[in-house]
Amino acid sequence: MSLAHDLQYAIDLAHGAGRIVLDHYGKVERLTKTHVAAKEEAVTEADRASQRFIVAGLRRRFPEDGIVGEESETGQSITFECHDPGGRNWVIDPIDGTNNFIAGLGAFAVCIGLLDRGEPVLGVVYDVTRDLTYSATRGEGAWLGTRRLRAAETPLTDSSMIMTTSNMLYPDGRCPGWGPRWLAQTNWKIRMLGSAALEAVQVAAGVAHGAVTVNGKLWDAVAPAAVVLEAGAFLTDFAGRPVFPFDLTRYQGAKVPFLAAAPTAHAQLLREINQPD
Numbered sequence: 001m002s003l004a005h006d007l008q009y010a011i012d013l014a015h016g017a018g019r020i021v022l023d024h025y026g027k028v029e030r031l032t033k034t035h036v037a038a039k040e041e042a043v044t045e046a047d048r049a050s051q052r053f054i055v056a057g058l059r060r061r062f063p064e065d066g067i068v069g070e071e072s073e074t075g076q077s078i079t080f081e082c083h084d085p086g087g088r089n090w091v092i093d094p095i096d097g098t099n100n101f102i103a104g105l106g107a108f109a110v111c112i113g114l115l116d117r118g119e120p121v122l123g124v125v126y127d128v129t130r131d132l133t134y135s136a137t138r139g140e141g142a143w144l145g146t147r148r149l150r151a152a153e154t155p156l157t158d159s160s161m162i163m164t165t166s167n168m169l170y171p172d173g174r175c176p177g178w179g180p181r182w183l184a185q186t187n188w189k190i191r192m193l194g195s196a197a198l199e200a201v202q203v204a205a206g207v208a209h210g211a212v213t214v215n216g217k218l219w220d221a222v223a224p225a226a227v228v229l230e231a232g233a234f235l236t237d238f239a240g241r242p243v244f245p246f247d248l249t250r251y252q253g254a255k256v257p258f259l260a261a262a263p264t265a266h267a268q269l270l271r272e273i274n275q276p277d
Contacts, residue, residue, distance in 0.1 A: 002137070002140070003114075003121060003122050003137040003138070003140070004137065004140065006062075006114070006122060006137075007122055007124070007135060007136075007137045009057075009061055010112045010114070010122060010124045010135075011124050011126075011133055011135055013053070013054050013057045013058070013112060014054075014110045014111075014112050014124045014126040014133070015126060015133070016053055016057070017050040017051075017053050017054050017094060017110045017126075018110050018126050018128040018131075020046065020049050020050050020053055021046050021049075021050050021094075021095055021101070021108075021110065021128055022128060022129075023046075024044065024045065024046035024049070025046075025101065025104075025129075026104060028044040028045060028046050028101070028102060041098075042098045042099050042102060043071060043098060044095075044098060044101065044102060046094075046095060046101065047070070047071050047094045047095045047098060048071050048094070049094075050094035050095055050110060051069045051070070051071045051079070051092055051094035054069075054092050054094060054110075054112060055067055055069060055079070055092070058090050062088070062090070064088075065087070065088045065089060065090055065114075066081055066082035066083060066084060066085070066087065066088065066089035066090065066248075067079060067081045067082070067089065067090050067092065068080055068081075068082060068089060068090070068091045068092065068218065068219065068248065068251065069091075069092040069093075069094070069219070070092065070093050070094065070217065070219045071094060077252070078252060078253050079092075080251065080252065082248055082251075085118075085247065085248035085249045085251075086117055086118065086248075087116070087117070088114060088115070088116050089114070089115045089116075089248055090112065090113070090114055090115075091112075091113045091114070091115060091218055091219050091222040091223070092111065092112055092113075092219060093109075093110070093111035093197065093219035093220060093223070094110060095108050095109075095110065096108060096109045096110070096111050096125075096195045096196060096197040096198070096219075096220060097109060097193070097194050097195030097197075097198065099194060100193075100194045100195065105194065106128075106129035106130070107127075107129075107193045107194055107195050107198060108128060108129070108194075108195055108198075109125050109126055109127050109128060109195055109197050109198050110124075110125075110126040110128060111123075111124065111125050111126075111197045111219060111220075111222075111223035111224070112124045112223055113219075113222030113223035113224075113225070113226055114222075114226075115222060115244075115246065115248065117245060118244060118245030118246045118247060118248065119138070119244050119245050120138075120221075120222050120223075120225040120226040120229065120244055121137060121138040121226065122136070122137045122138070122226055123135065123136050123222065123223035123224060123225065123226025123227050124223055125197045125198065125201050125223050125224050125227060127198060132144060132145070133145055134149070134201040134204065134205070134224075134227050135227065136204075136226045136227040136229075136230035136231070137226070137230070138226070138230065139230075140230070141230055141231075142204050142226075142227045142228075142230035142231035144205060149204045149205050149206065149227070149230075149231045150206055150231055150232055151203060151204060151206055151228075151231045151232045151233035151262040151263065152203075152206045152208075152209050152262040152264065152265070153262070153263075153264060154264060155264045155265070156188070156209055156264070156265045156268055156269075158187040158188070159189070160188050160189065160208075160209040160265070161188070161189040161190075161191055161202070161207060161208040161209065162182065162188045162189065162190055162191070162208060162209060162210045162211070162212070162269075163190075163191050163192070163193065163199035163200070163202055163203070163208045163210065163211035163212070164179075164182070164190060164191075164192055164199070164211070164212040164213075164214075165192060165194070165196055165199065165212070165213050165214065165215065165216070166192045166194060167214060167215045168214050169214070169215070170214065171255065176214075176273070176277065177275065177276070177277030178272050178273050178275065181272075182272075191208070196211075196213040196216045196220040196221075196224070197220060197223060197224045199211040199213070199260075200213070200221075200224035200225070200227075200228055200235070200258075200260040201224050201227050201228065203228055203231070203233050203260040203261060203262060204224070204227045204228045204230075204231035204233060204260075205231070206231075206262075209261065209262045209264070209265040209269075210259065210260065210261040210262065210265050210266075210269045211259070211260045211261070212258075212259055212269075212273070213257060213258050213259075213260075214255075214257050215255055215257070216255065216256055216257065216258060217253055217254070217255060217256055218246065218251060218253075218254075218256050220256070221235070221243060221256050221258055222246075224260065225243065225244060225258075225260075228260045232262075232263065233260055233261060233262050233263065233266075234259075234260070234261050234262075234263060234266045235258055235259070235260045235261075236258065236259055236261075236266070236270075237257060237258060237259070238257055238259060238270070238273050238274065239270075239274075240266075240270050243256060243258050259273065
């Protein structure tokens with residue numbers, strides 16, 4: 001069954017949310033939330049307004065589907081409305097890159113993904129300030145606007161670009177050896193955009209050979225995963241196991257580390273990540 005109409009609706013919602021976000025850009029106050037382990041994270045009224053808009057649109061069109069969202073009105077929990085964790089469930093990041101948004105750095109995205117039986121079957125990553133829409137549905141390709149995307153087919157070389165989010169610390173507080181090792185070398189071109197979704201879709205676009213996200217959550221992964229996988233790239237955990245299908249049962253914001261990589265680079269990047277410190 002084609003998801004083309006569902007995808008277009010999700011794209012329209014992402015664009016509408018993007019307009020809301022831009023209306024707040026440069027005018028927001030940094031608030032905090034405490035989803036997991038009482039650790040404070042940044043949030044703004046723009047995040048909440050964007051999510052309210054998306055959720056309202058999804059409820060109108062897909063009243064039987066579940067919804068997982070990064071935000072809530074209180075900041076004390078995520079939105080988790082999944083009567084059937086194994087069914088159709090939308091996963092929303094209303095602003096991926098909130099710290100960039102607050103600071104006035106224009107690298108942030110609206111992300112809407114759909115899990116069906118735990119698999120990412122649809123994804124939209126809307127690069128708001130550049131007005132670029134990355135999208136995909138299972139079996140129908142990955143797209144940047146009307147341009148079809150394919151992951152890089154070349155091997156890793158000195159000109160290869162590798163994306164990584166700035167927070168490299170593992171849950172135990174340890175900085176893995178690959179972090180400083182990659183930053184110290186001058187061969188691969190290491191880049192940090194501050195948005196896990198925008199970093200991952202660069203792999204789908206063939207811009208980067210890999211993107212590493214250590215401290216992402218489910219909403220950082222679902223929408224870009226749909227695009228990455230349809231572009232012929234891999235998305236796994238750091239042991240090389242597929243992240244999806246994902247068991248949504250009782251999900252409350254646990255971290256979902258992942259590596260998005262071109263097929264020609266995946267094995268080598270896994271070896272690098274797992275090399276003893």
